[in-house]
Amino acid sequence: MTARIRQFLRKRAEDGPCLVVDLDVVRENYLAFAKALPDTKVFYAVKANPAPEVLALLAALGSSFDAASVTEIEMALAAGATADRISFGNTIKKERDVARAYALGVRLYAVDCIAEVEKIARAAPGARVFCRILSDCVGAEWPLSRKCGCEPAMAPDVLEHAHRLGLTACGVSFHVGSQQRNPQAWDRALASVAAVFRECGERGINLAMVNLGGGFPTRYLKNVPTVKTYGSAIFRALRRHFGNRIPETIIEPGRGMIGNAGVIEAEVVLVSKKNENDDVRWVYLDIGKFGGLAETMDESIRYPIRTPRDGDDLAPCVIAGPTCDSADVMYEREPYALPISLEIGDKLLIEGTGAYTATYASVAFNGFPPLKTYHI
Template identity: 80%
Template sequence: MTERIREFLRSRREDGPCLVVDLEVVRENYLSFARALPDTRVFYAVKANPSPEVLKLLAGLGSCFDTASVAEIEMALAAGATPDRISYGNTIKKERDIARAYELGVRLYAVDCTEEVEKVARAAPGSKVFCRILCDGAGAEWPLSRKFGCEPSMAVDVLEYAHRLGLEAYGVSFHVGSQQANTEAWDQALASSAGIFRECAERGFNLSMVNLGGGFPTRYLKDVPAVEAYGASIFQALCRHFGNAIPETIIEPGRGMVGNAGVIEAEVVLISRKSADDDIRWVYLDIGKFGGLAETMDEAIRYPIRTPRDGDAVEPCVLAGPTCDSADVLYEKVPYPLPVSLSIGDKILIEGTGAYTTTYSAVAFNGFPPLKAYHI
């Protein structure tokens, strides 16, 4: 929460929940990453918050952009990024979308299988590709599945195949899991990466780059290590596994770049109990899982909530959204402590909501409009 956001909300007159993002915080976050990892290029993960204001700010600061679709490539270009600063980082791409990206000048693509390599070789000849490898994601708060990446043993074959098809086998990528609280989480993946570098060299071609992915956390309720601690730990792991042949590196922060820059203002719509002797209250907000807080799925992300009654005695509440969907409950397994004095009509603030909120909004579920956003 910043003074600029507080000031903006004081003068706001419209109805309904909204997100306010302080661009000054995004700027500070970018500069922290640049300082903490001085030899690493920053590819901002556009999907975390693709607002034109955020993209323009970061383009101006010199950031590169990791994109998930042609639409995101076009947004990055519109914000002033040149195509050589854009990677098409989704391992799942239609061949005609690769062709479109190539037309737009993009020359850096993620792959995790030979099938995808073939598409890139046909639609974006001569481009650089990096192969994503699986990583166990231990220590991360937002669950990672096996959806992206292949076993390290297969990555060498994938990269060799790219090399044979005339692509530049450029490097390896991995993702240690979103909201990763363990600064050592990169070590094992870097050991695997170094092994892949060695095997590729033995097969007669050299890799250049390790994409360290995202995973840098934002502060929700628990303290998280500073970016500097991640930078130091990653640098040590690089030295440990690559010796004096440290590769080019890139990072893809998303949540870590914008998460703590945003605050959602929402309204308490109803507070009730399920029976006369119920010992827990239900607090219903005008925002829920389908209005932008999708990351409360399985209660994965626990946002800090500020109320105008903070300081009063609290008791645990079930927190739910406004839709007629019974799955639209934010916190129930672990109820959320809120002031007993909290009242219908109170405005509350949900902090750390600058990432993965606006774009997750349903287009019109139950007739509710998508989350409004202001980037100031």
């Protein structure tokens, strides 16, 4: 936690949980990505944290933007980005949304099947498209499903269809899984990408761009490699699979851009046991899965939690949220060690929460308001 966040929370008088994001950390992260991959364009994944303050900062720094919806496109434009710096990266789009994006000036679109290509050909004639392929996501703490992307062998057909319909088939994208702690994961994916490039070349289609996706991690309880390490590994993989003819590349960091910039302050509402003989206590907070901590689902993301009683003896705890929904339990399968002395009213700091928290918070489930957010 930065000194700026600590000072802000010390002066905050309002009640309820809140997220505080230090924009200086976001700036440092962007510059680190730009330095680690100097020939690669940065397309910030807006969905990670679409706060206007974050988007305006990144737009001013020169970032481009990966948008998942028309609303995110409009937010990026409002923040100062130009349409040529926006990619409509969702492979699942209504045709009228494609038309709206095209009217706003967006010319770069993701596809993963022929039906999506046909939508874009009708609603965004002459646009550039890239085909997303599936990746195994081995090594990711938040693996992705098969929802977005096609098998690599199918990609040449998708891109050839785009070419025949008058679109510019420009490249291939993939995602190695969120919170990917293995820098070599990009090598496996790029081997598949290179094969797609070769097949398309044999069909007379010269692809020019590789979207390296996101997956860049932030630090939670485990150390992660530096951005420089990822940059070096990716460059070696590009050289290995493309030789001296490295294509244009873009990355889509979200979690890695803003995760470590944010801290959530929460309060202990209740500490209890289910049985007098239980060794495990239940600690209920005023924030849970429905208040912004959705990524604790399946206990995939384990956030660092600081307490005012750190240093005291620890004991295992189940951590749950304040709602009456039985799914609002964050860590139970693997209880979380917290101080035995923890009491009702104690304020906890949940670190690494700058990404995928406020945007996941429900509007008013059980009457609880959305997570308050501050960007300083």
